[in-house]
Structures are given as C-alpha cells and as structure tokens.
Amino acid sequence: MKVDSQLKKFIVESIIHKLWLIGIALMLFCMGATAQTLRRQMNISRMGIPPGNYSGITWLGDDRFAVVSDKDSTDGFYLFRVDINLDKGKIRHVSYNRVSSGSRSVPKLDIEGICYVPGNDGGTLFLSNEADQRIREFSMDGQPTGRELHVPDLFSTENIARNNGFEALTYNHTTRRFWTANEAALKRDIDSDPLMVHLQSFGEDLQPDGHYLYRLDPPRKAHKPSTKFYANGLPAIIAMDDGSLIIMERFLYSPSKILGSIVENKLYRVSHEALLAATETPTQPVAKQLITSFRTHIRIGQINYANYEGMCLGPKLHDGRQTILLINDSQNRMSKYMIRLKDYLKLIILDK
Numbered sequence: 001m002k003v004d005s006q007l008k009k010f011i012v013e014s015i016i017h018k019l020w021l022i023g024i025a026l027m028l029f030c031m032g033a034t035a036q037t038l039r040r041q042m043n044i045s046r047m048g049i050p051p052g053n054y055s056g057i058t059w060l061g062d063d064r065f066a067v068v069s070d071k072d073s074t075d076g077f078y079l080f081r082v083d084i085n086l087d088k089g090k091i092r093h094v095s096y097n098r099v100s101s102g103s104r105s106v107p108k109l110d111i112e113g114i115c116y117v118p119g120n121d122g123g124t125l126f127l128s129n130e131a132d133q134r135i136r137e138f139s140m141d142g143q144p145t146g147r148e149l150h151v152p153d154l155f156s157t158e159n160i161a162r163n164n165g166f167e168a169l170t171y172n173h174t175t176r177r178f179w180t181a182n183e184a185a186l187k188r189d190i191d192s193d194p195l196m197v198h199l200q201s202f203g204e205d206l207q208p209d210g211h212y213l214y215r216l217d218p219p220r221k222a223h224k225p226s227t228k229f230y231a232n233g234l235p236a237i238i239a240m241d242d243g244s245l246i247i248m249e250r251f252l253y254s255p256s257k258i259l260g261s262i263v264e265n266k267l268y269r270v271s272h273e274a275l276l277a278a279t280e281t282p283t284q285p286v287a288k289q290l291i292t293s294f295r296t297h298i299r300i301g302q303i304n305y306a307n308y309e310g311m312c313l314g315p316k317l318h319d320g321r322q323t324i325l326l327i328n329d330s331q332n333r334m335s336k337y338m339i340r341l342k343d344y345l346k347l348i349i350l351d352k
Contacts, residue, residue, distance in 0.1 A: 042344060042345050042347075043342050051333040053069045055113070057114065063081050072100075074109075076142045077099055082345065086317050108131035110130040112129075112130045124139055124145060135166065164185070164233060168234060175239060198213060219251050221251075226256050227254070232250070233249070235248055236310055243272030245270040246267055260298070262295055267290075267291040268288040314347070322349070326346040
C-alpha cells in the first residue's frame with residue numbers, strides 16, 4: 001500500500017514537472033516570436049492616398065518615404081510623408097506626392113522593390129523591375145541615371161518562374177551593400193527544393209559579392225484547382241547596420257469565393273554570423289530566427305485582409321526602439337462580392 005502511494009506521488013509529480021516544462025517552453029517560444037510591438041494596420045485610403053498596387057517602400061530620412069506601385073504606367077514613384085508619433089510609436093497621418101518622368105525607361109514594367117542610396121546630391125533610388133529582372137538607378141526627380149546592378153545570370157528571366165522574380169530590394173549605408181532575392185523557387189529548384197530561394201548581395205561598385213541559400217517555411221495550405229489567388233514567397237528584405245538581415249516571408253491564399261482568404265506574414269532575422277557561417281557551407285540554407293508574425297483575413301466578422309509586400313526601416317522612437325514600416329498591395333483596392341480591399345500601412349516596433 002505504501003509502495004502504491006509513493007508510486008502515485010511520483011507519477012503526479014512527474015506530470016506536474018512535465019507540464020511546468022511545457023509551460024516554460026511555450027512561454028519562451030511566444031517571447032521569441034511575439035516580443036515585438038505590432039500596431040494595428042492603418043487604412044491610408046481614408047487620407048487621400050490614391051488607390052495603388054503598392055509593392056515596395058524605402059525610408060529617405062525624417063518622415064519621408066519613397067514608394068513604388070507594380071502596375072504603374074511609368075517607372076516613377078511616390079513620395080510619402082508618414083507622420084509617426086515618436087513617443088507612442090503610432091502613425092498619425094500620411095500624405096503623398098507623385099514623382100515621374102511621365103515615360104518609361106523600358107518597354108515592360110513590373111516595379112516591385114525600391115531602395116535609397118544617400119549621397120551629397122540628395123541621393124538616388126534603385127528600382128527592381130520583375131518584368132526584365134533588372135535593377136536600375138533613378139535620380140530623386142524620377143530620371144534614370146543609366147546605372148544598374150550587374151545581376152548574375154542565375155536570376156535571368158529565363159531562369160525565373162513566372163512572377164517569382166525580384167520582389168525584395170534593400171541597401172544599407174553602413175555596410176554599403178545591396179540585397180535582393182527571387183521571390184520563390186527558380187525553375188531549376190521547383191522539383192528538387194520548391195521552398196529554396198537565393199539571396200544575392202552587391203557592393204558599392206554594383207557588382208555581385210555574395211550568394212546565399214534561404215529556405216522558406218512550408219505553406220499553410222496546399223494550392224488547389226479551386227484556389228483563386230495563391231503565393232508563398234519572400235517579398236521584402238531589410239539590411240541592418242550590424243550586417244544582419246530582416247526577411248519577410250508571406251503566404252497568401254484566397255479561395256474562389258474569397259471568404260476564407262488569409263495572408264500570413266512572418267519576419268525572420270538572419271544574423272551576420274549566420275551569413276558568415278553560410279559561406280563555409282554554401283550548399284546549406286542560412287539559419288534564421290523568427291522575430292514576429294501576424295495574419296489578416298476575410299472571414300465572417302473580420303475583414304482586415306492585407307497583402308504586405310513592401311517593408312523598410314523607419315525612424316527610431318524617443319526611447320531608442322527601432323520602427324519597421326510595412327505597406328500592402330490592395331490590387332488597386334480590388335472589389336468583389338461587396339468586399340473592397342484597402343491600402344494599409346503597418347508599424348512594427350522592435351523591442352529587442
């Protein structure tokens with residue numbers, strides 16, 4: 001009887017200990033994935049911002065940002081002024097100006113990414129064109145300078161799967177490096193490793209200087225014949241001063257009747273050390289650490305659907321925390337079944 005009592009006590013204590021360990025593990029996981037501050041997305045459609053297919057954003061300093069739309073008739077850009085309360089970390093207001101030469105520098109356009117390179121003359125902007133997989137430089141008045149990044153043949157239109165080319169583009173003035181990536185698997189990788197994408201860096205001389213493998217998370221849902229819109233890929237990168245990268249992964253799923261649509265965004269950090277380690281094992285993808293994630297939906301009782309494609313750093317708050325700004329592509333505020341999508345900005349505050 002005494003043995004049974006001791007055994008029972010041991011089992012109960014073991015169960016309690018295991019539950020405690022599980023609780024600690026869950027707490028640590030949640031802290032690692034959700035320790036950042038995510039502000040509610042702001043509907044800039046109410047602020048006089050025109051409907052667009054906003055696909056890229058870059059910070060110019062102070063409250064100024066440059067934005068591109070992937071279905072514009074010209075290869076210009078928008079200048080946004082985003083008034084952020086630097087005490088509370090909230091967006092107060094957004095205004096814009098259109099900058100364009102009124103023409104195209106190339107016959108086909110699908111401008112997806114944009115980055116700012118500071119300079120004594122006010123700096124320049126580089127724009128990535130997914131239609132021809134080239135990344136060209138423009139002056140701040142919208143004129144092409146004639147310079148461009150020397151993109152390796154790996155990323156040529158012949159090697160890119162349709163609509164899965166250059167979405168991401170970033171530049172860091174401290175490290176003096178550009179970064180881009182194909183959005184989803186190259187044609188050569190589709191069968192062997194469909195979640196593999198390729199990170200590519202460039203130096204100030206515009207020449208390629210680093211290539212790294214990156215593996216996406218598996219999609220939440222399978223692509224079915226009844227699916228209307230579907231995407232799983234890498235639409236944006238931020239290059240940080242310490243040599244690390246913040247990478248956005250985006251999963252988008254919309255059934256034919258729209259209800260039940262979901263977009264899931266995850267932000268991962270790839271440390272400078274992980275990039276250095278990857279140079280020693282170039283056939284292995286870089287290690288990544290989840291920063292935060294969030295979802296938007298179209299479902300009964302909740303319509304906040306937003307396809308975030310653009311991401312950049314913003315100003316630091318007065319308490320020293322770094323802001324990140326995201327912009328979504330509403331497909332020109334697409335409308336169906338009395339549901340109209342909206343253009344949003346979303347602010348994320350890095351708490352650590």
